[in-house]
Amino acid sequence: xxxxxxxxxxxxxxxxxxxxxxxxxxxxxxxxxxxxxxxxxxxxxxxxxxxxxxxxxxxxxxxxxxxxxxxxxxxxxxxxxxxxxxxxxxxxxxxxxxxxxxxxxxxxxxxxxxxxxxxxxxxxxxxxxxxxxxxxxxxxxxxxxxxxxxxxxxxxxxxxxxxxxxxxxxxxxxxxxxxxxxxxxxxxxxxxxxxxxxxxxxxxxxxxxxxxxxxxxxxxxxxxxxxxxxxxxxxxxxxxxxxxxxxxxxxxxxxxxxxxxxxxxxxxxxxxxxxxxxxxxxxxxxxxxxxxxxxxxxxxxxxxxxxxxxxxxxxxxxxxxxxxxxxxxxxxxxxxxxxxxxxxxxxxxxxxxxxx
Numbered sequence: 309x310x311x312x313x314x315x316x317x318x319x320x321x322x323x324x325x326x327x328x329x330x331x332x333x334x335x336x337x338x339x340x341x342x343x344x345x346x347x348x349x350x351x352x353x354x355x356x357x358x359x360x361x362x363x364x365x366x367x368x369x370x371x372x373x374x375x376x377x378x379x380x381x382x383x384x385x386x387x388x389x390x391x392x393x394x395x396x397x398x399x400x401x402x403x404x405x406x407x408x409x410x411x412x413x414x415x416x417x418x419x420x421x422x423x424x425x426x427x428x429x430x431x432x433x434x435x436x437x438x439x440x441x442x443x444x445x446x447x448x449x450x451x452x453x454x455x456x457x458x459x460x461x462x463x464x465x466x467x468x469x470x471x472x473x474x475x476x477x478x479x480x481x482x483x484x485x486x487x488x489x490x491x492x493x494x495x496x497x498x499x500x501x502x503x504x505x506x507x508x509x510x511x512x513x514x515x516x517x518x519x520x521x522x523x524x525x526x527x528x529x530x531x532x533x534x535x536x537x538x539x540x541x542x543x544x545x546x547x548x549x550x551x552x553x554x555x556x557x558x559x560x561x562x563x564x565x566x567x568x569x570x571x572x573x574x575x576x577x578x579x580x581x582x583x584x585x586x587x588x589x590x591x592x593x594x595x596x597x598x599x600x601x602x603x604x605x606x607x608x609x610x611x612x613x614x615x616x617x618x619x620x621x622x623x624x625x626x627x628x629x630x631x632x633x634x635x636x637x638x639x640x641x642x643x644x645x646x647x648x649x650x651x652x653x654x655x656x657x658x659x660x661x662x663x664x
Contacts, residue, residue, distance in 0.1 A: 373609045381459050381616030383586040385624050386578040388455040393575040395564025396451045400443055401556035407587035408549040411542055431535050436551025438528045445521035452514025456627045459617020461518040463640050467493045468526030476530055489647030496639030503632045541596040611644035
């Protein structure tokens with residue numbers, strides 16, 4: 309019973325935080341300056357004439373972002389728990405269907421416009437396709453691994469973003485300190501993969517799929533930063549879900565056998581937590597903060613996610629927290645902190661902005 313009281317308390321807090329964050333959000337503009345990689349250029353290159361203006365975090369924005377990362381970190385535990393009675397893709401389909409309905413109702417009640425501007429439809433379709441692919445892979449990978457490892461691997465997103473932002477977001481450059489942080493982060497992943505006790509071949513496959521999913525997540529974050537100025541924050545969340553839900557249902561019909569094996573109050577509670585707390589209000593607040601502060605700065609707080617995921621995976625699901633897993637966690641967290649430590653001035657490690 310205590311678990312459900314906590315869930316409703318978190319939902320209440322997130323609801324209040326959303327309206328605060330929405331009021332402080334502002335429109336930002338972008339400016340291009342990238343001419344590399346044909347595929348990524350096509351993906352990110354539609355906004356060359358715009359100018360990116362990332363503001364520094366305020367204290368309360370930092371607190372809100374840290375809280376969201378705890379919520380998102382614990383979400384892996386809730387998702388993994390749902391798999392005990394609901395199919396992998398069925399869980400995703402139900403979760404984001406409920407979340408989309410919740411956001412739609414909120415938009416109607418608050419008088420928000422649901423109309424897209426001219427030229428935004430293809431951007432929404434790209435976001436939806438990336439969103440569906442990212443979540444499908446993440447759910448499938450998580451089903452083969454565990455919540456602790458999934459939350460830990462999700463923390464590779466800032467490292468991927470660092471490289472992508474170097475080329476596609478002016479002002480976000482790779483420095484010597486950031487390069488050291490990246491090495492520590494990938495060393496942590498390598499250390500985690502060196503774990504052999506109780507790790508099956510399925511675990512290895514699941515971990516690799518999770519790594520691919522996090523790279524797609526990073527691409528989504530950078531692309532979203534380039535286009536979000538023209539959207540209301542909830543547009544990004546709502547329309548991505550509306551595109552992805554039919555994909556999840558098709559995947560469920562094909563691969564989930566059965567789609568639902570059994571339900572109890574704990575599974576329903578876990579599904580409610582994923583749908584309302586994280587997938588609706590949590591995602592909208594995250595996208596609002598992204599609009600104001602930018603991809604790299606926002607994702608500097610993601611190091612909190614694996615700490616929450618590993619801790620709650622051990623406490624709630626009884627997953628093993630081994631010494632190697634803890635060392636990997638320390639390395640990745642240290643890498644993230646180094647990557648996002650901002651000295652007064654630091655020269656780029658390598659002048660690789662051009663010519664690649």
